[in-house]
Amino acid sequence: MTTNVPAVDVHGAAAEARPKNFINWSSGFMSWAGTLDHKRIGLMYLVGVSIAFLCGGLFALLVRLHLWEPNGALFSNAQYNQIFTLHGAFMVFIFVIPAIPGSLGNIILPLMLGAKDVALPRLNLLSFYLWLTGAVLATLAIVLGGFDTGWTFYTPYSLYTNQAVVTIGLAVFVLGFSSIFTGLNFIVTTHKLRAPGMTWFRMPLFVWALYATSLLQVLATPVLGITVLLVAFERLYHIGIFDPRLGGDPVLFEHFFWFYSHPAVYIMVLPAFGIISELVSVHSRKPLFGYKLIAFSSLAIAIISFLVWGHHMFTSGQSTYAMFAFSFLTFFVAIPTAIKEFSWVATVWKGSIALNSPMLYTLAFLVIFAIGGLTGVILGALNVDIHLHDTYFVVAHFHYVMMGSIALAFFAGVHHWWPKMFGVIYNETLAKIACGIIFIGFNTTFIPQFIMGSRGMPRRYATYVPEYAPFHQASTIGVIILAVGIALMVYYLVASLFQRKKAMENQWGGVTLEWLAPTPPPLENFNEPPVVTNEVYDYSTLDLQTMRTPVK
Amino acid sequence: MFAHLIQDPKNYVENPARPPEVDAYGQLTKLASTFSDVDGLFYFTYAVCVFFFVIITGVLLYSVVVYRRKTFDQPALSNVTHNTPLEVVWTVIPLIIVMVMFAWGFRGSLDMMTVPADARWYKASAKQWNWTFNYPNSAAQSFGELWLEKDKNAAFVLESSDVLHAFYMPEMRVKRDVIPGRNQTIWFNPTKLGEFHLFCAEYCGNDHSKMYAKVHVVTAEEYATKPWDKWDDANPAKGGEAVYKALCSSCHSVNGTPLVGPSWKGLFVKDASGALVGAQREVLVNGAKQTITVDQAYITESIKSPDAKKSVGFEKNNMTAFPALEDKKILGVIEYMKTLAEGK
Ligand SMILES: [Cu+2]
Ligand SMILES: [Cu+2]
Numbered sequence: 001m002t003t004n005v006p007a008v009d010v011h012g013a014a015a016e017a018r019p020k021n022f023i024n025w026s027s028g029f030m031s032w033a034g035t036l037d038h039k040r041i042g043l044m045y046l047v048g049v050s051i052a053f054l055c056g057g058l059f060a061l062l063v064r065l066h067l068w069e070p071n072g073a074l075f076s077n078a079q080y081n082q083i084f085t086l087h088g089a090f091m092v093f094i095f096v097i098p099a100i101p102g103s104l105g106n107i108i109l110p111l112m113l114g115a116k117d118v119a120l121p122r123l124n125l126l127s128f129y130l131w132l133t134g135a136v137l138a139t140l141a142i143v144l145g146g147f148d149t150g151w152t153f154y155t156p157y158s159l160y161t162n163q164a165v166v167t168i169g170l171a172v173f174v175l176g177f178s179s180i181f182t183g184l185n186f187i188v189t190t191h192k193l194r195a196p197g198m199t200w201f202r203m204p205l206f207v208w209a210l211y212a213t214s215l216l217q218v219l220a221t222p223v224l225g226i227t228v229l230l231v232a233f234e235r236l237y238h239i240g241i242f243d244p245r246l247g248g249d250p251v252l253f254e255h256f257f258w259f260y261s262h263p264a265v266y267i268m269v270l271p272a273f274g275i276i277s278e279l280v281s282v283h284s285r286k287p288l289f290g291y292k293l294i295a296f297s298s299l300a301i302a303i304i305s306f307l308v309w310g311h312h313m314f315t316s317g318q319s320t321y322a323m324f325a326f327s328f329l330t331f332f333v334a335i336p337t338a339i340k341e342f343s344w345v346a347t348v349w350k351g352s353i354a355l356n357s358p359m360l361y362t363l364a365f366l367v368i369f370a371i372g373g374l375t376g377v378i379l380g381a382l383n384v385d386i387h388l389h390d391t392y393f394v395v396a397h398f399h400y401v402m403m404g405s406i407a408l409a410f411f412a413g414v415h416h417w418w419p420k421m422f423g424v425i426y427n428e429t430l431a432k433i434a435c436g437i438i439f440i441g442f443n444t445t446f447i448p449q450f451i452m453g454s455r456g457m458p459r460r461y462a463t464y465v466p467e468y469a470p471f472h473q474a475s476t477i478g479v480i481i482l483a484v485g486i487a488l489m490v491y492y493l494v495a496s497l498f499q500r501k502k503a504m505e506n507q508w509g510g511v512t513l514e515w516l517a518p519t520p521p522p523l524e525n526f527n528e529p530p531v532v533t534n535e536v537y538d539y540s541t542l543d544l545q546t547m548r549t550p551v552k
Numbered sequence: 553m554f555a556h557l558i559q560d561p562k563n564y565v566e567n568p569a570r571p572p573e574v575d576a577y578g579q580l581t582k583l584a585s586t587f588s589d590v591d592g593l594f595y596f597t598y599a600v601c602v603f604f605f606v607i608i609t610g611v612l613l614y615s616v617v618v619y620r621r622k623t624f625d626q627p628a629l630s631n632v633t634h635n636t637p638l639e640v641v642w643t644v645i646p647l648i649i650v651m652v653m654f655a656w657g658f659r660g661s662l663d664m665m666t667v668p669a670d671a672r673w674y675k676a677s678a679k680q681w682n683w684t685f686n687y688p689n690s691a692a693q694s695f696g697e698l699w700l701e702k703d704k705n706a707a708f709v710l711e712s713s714d715v716l717h718a719f720y721m722p723e724m725r726v727k728r729d730v731i732p733g734r735n736q737t738i739w740f741n742p743t744k745l746g747e748f749h750l751f752c753a754e755y756c757g758n759d760h761s762k763m764y765a766k767v768h769v770v771t772a773e774e775y776a777t778k779p780w781d782k783w784d785d786a787n788p789a790k791g792g793e794a795v796y797k798a799l800c801s802s803c804h805s806v807n808g809t810p811l812v813g814p815s816w817k818g819l820f821v822k823d824a825s826g827a828l829v830g831a832q833r834e835v836l837v838n839g840a841k842q843t844i845t846v847d848q849a850y851i852t853e854s855i856k857s858p859d860a861k862k863s864v865g866f867e868k869n870n871m872t873a874f875p876a877l878e879d880k881k882i883l884g885v886i887e888y889m890k891t892l893a894e895g896k
Binding site: 077078081148149150154156157160161244245249250251284285286287288289290291293314315316317320323324327328331332334335338339341342345346348349350351352353354355363366367370371374375377378380381382383384385386387389390391451454455456458459460461462463464465466467539540544545 | 608
């Protein structure tokens with residue numbers, strides 16, 4: 001909508017006349033492969049995780065096409081089991097966990113802090129290469145015969161099935177280190193490299209969210225690493241820790257796994273919350289409602305999330321006391337999450353709402369996350385969860401969170417910072433259309449899954465009783481619509497790089513520091529080191545004619 | 553790519569249970585046990601969710617329509633960043649609501665965990681990928697089918713001899729993981745006559761989705777006739793076919809196509825005179841090749857200790873042993889195998 005932004009770029013400089021930026025200041029393979037610049041590393045992540053997302057999406061498409069018929073339309077059961085496992089493993093470990101911190105986090109966090117780079121640039125590059133190694137190992141595992149354990153690797157099945165489980169375990173181990181290093185780096189950067197004047201409560205909420213995420217990454221991921229190592233040892237040396245035939249306890253694995261993987265849910269979702277906090281504020285041109293409460297709720301979530309893992313195991317025969325505690329805390333963690341959602345909605349209220357594509361993705365997030373979060377409350381109730389556990393209801397719930405919320409927030413962030421990252425703007429009309437298609441496709445895919453799930457359809461089924469067929473077919477139609485939307489999005493984003501329609505310096509009128517940096521930013525980000533004198537999200541200093549904030 | 557569709561003999565479409573009826577709100581199947589708390593709490597939380605969802609989307613939609621930016625330099629109408637009463641309200645009210653849900657759900661789950669003293673104890677044994685049931689006061693087992701008496705508390709000991717499975721009956725609202733090396737229990741009181749689904753809800757490998765049993769809830773009179781112990785001595789092949797469908801069809805076909813194990817077609821053949829004889833088979837005994845003739849002893853051994861003689865061509869695949877399969881059922885299976893013979 002042209003009315004949302006000034007008609008001319010007041011900064012006036014033609015693209016060619018712009019000074020050298022981080023993309024074009026040097027060229028050649030090694031200038032990228034060996035770069036220490038957080039923005040280049042972030043861009044490589046962006047390309048990498050996008051490819052992982054498209055692979056994971058392709059597997060999802062195959063899964064859904066297969067389920068068109070009750071007896072399965074395309075594959076043998078064994079093949080189907082491998083494909084759904086690949087979908088889960090690629091999406092969780094290679095896409096969702098690293099996506100936002102690795103790409104947008106890397107690029108934007110130092111800019112938002114007014115820093116020249118992250119605190120530990122070499123470690124940052126190492127994180128990227130570990131991620132790449134993990135992704136290659138995971139692909140290798142497919143070539144080595146595939147793995148069919150589901151992304152959860154539950155023992156003892158994962159101990160008896162195809163040996164490629166060790167390879168994918170190794171991949172997960174390496175990816176874990178990538179995640180830990182990114183977390184460490186962000187923690188140090190946030191503590192050490194804030195611009196003068198940027199107190200903790202002047203940090204943008206994206207930074208807060210990444211900070212909370214980093215704490216979780218550093219504290220929780222080692223448990224995953226140890227767990228997959230134990231599985232590998234059990235397979236190779238039969239040490240008897242998880243294998244009941246050797247006196248081990250398979251349920252112990254579940255505890256270890258979820259001790260990481262529940263916090264991992266927040267490793268995945270907190271950065272998304274951060275993006276949404278930014279975007280809601282900028283595109284409503286209004287300070288975030290309840291800033292401190294949102295910041296603290298991120299930390300509260302990070303802490304409580306360590307204490308709720310047992311809610312994935314309500315049917316495993318836990319003691320009454322464990323059930324009591326885990327269910328109680330699960331409901332408890334709903335509160336800080338609800339506070340966030342309410343605060344975002346309150347921020348939109350009486351704002352100046354720009355209906356551009358980043359905001360449309362944000363609004364889509366707010367609706368979808370409401371469903372994802374609320375259905376999580378249904379699952380927290382003990383006896384209801386016993387019925388719904390391991391059904392499509394759960395599948396739909398976590399897709400509303402993982403795909404509907406996190407991936408949509410990622411898309412929103414990519415659209416929002418695209419002009420800053422590349423200095424070009426994509427076709428807004430196509431972007432709005434794609435957002436609409438994705439929203440419709442997504443809901444068409446997963447609403448039927450809620451219904452068949454509450455009616456008892458178990459998950460991870462290659463075939464199913466025919467009474468569920470209409471829901472499965474609706475869901476398959478939905479995923480096709482979704483795929484069209486995503487294909488369109490990839491198209492116009494990539495096309496914008498070739499059309500080179502110049503973006504404005506401060507495309508959306510943001511007041512956080514990244515918008516003070518030149519577009520695209522030069523190697524060390526700012527021409528002069530910024531000094532912060534205002535409260536965060538203070539739009540009163542923004543000159544609405546020029547979209548400039550006074551330079552200090 | 554589509555060949556397995558033809559190979560695969562076990563197929564829900566042939567053999568579905570009664571499609572379940574849906575309850576008045578259309579979200580759940582009609583409850584068939586006494587655990588009505590599950591439905592009550594489900595719809596309560598559901599209503600709460602709908603309520604909050606309507607508020608959230610309502611406010612969003614209203615804002616988008618009313619506060620839409622019309623000129624690029626339009627500032628926000630308000631710059632409030634706090635409203636303590638409002639924030640307290642939206643923290644405290646949800647907190648109270650979720651605590652109600654918590655207490656209600658916990659109470660309900662206590663009922664589910666406490667097995668009534670008068671329950672009849674059954675045993676459900678799970679193995680890749682079928683269910684076997686033992687009944688109180690009856691030596692007979694049933695495979696892939698279970699009979700229960702209406703309005704009688706039924707409790708189960710759950711056993712797995714390989715990997716994790718889960719005992720899930722959606723219409724009874726019960727689920728419990730079946731864990732090798734641990735004895736789990738589950739109970740419910742079936743309140744409706746009819747046929748119900750028993751699914752495996754924990755991923756357990758290739759045929760996880762086919763690890764299915766049909767549960768019959770019958771009247772006291774019918775239950776007294778021990779329907780699981782019916783065996784038509786006049787027609788053993790028919791009983792054998794039932795055993796095949798329940799236990800063997802995930803690995804053996806009857807049309808000549810090899811699956812995990814060799815097809816049963818051709819185990820018996822007709823000779824020139826039209827008489828049924830056992831076929832010649834190559835097997836490995838401790839790694840050494842032998843040729844044997846298929847007979848009752850060989851088949852019984854194949855079922856009870858399958859690794860004693862491994863069929864050549866399938867030596868890498870493992871068959872689950874069925875040491876407890878009763879003799880009459882083995883004979884029934886053999887009779888059924890004989891009906892597959894071709895020839896004059
Ligand atoms: Cu969890
Ligand atoms: Cu299973």
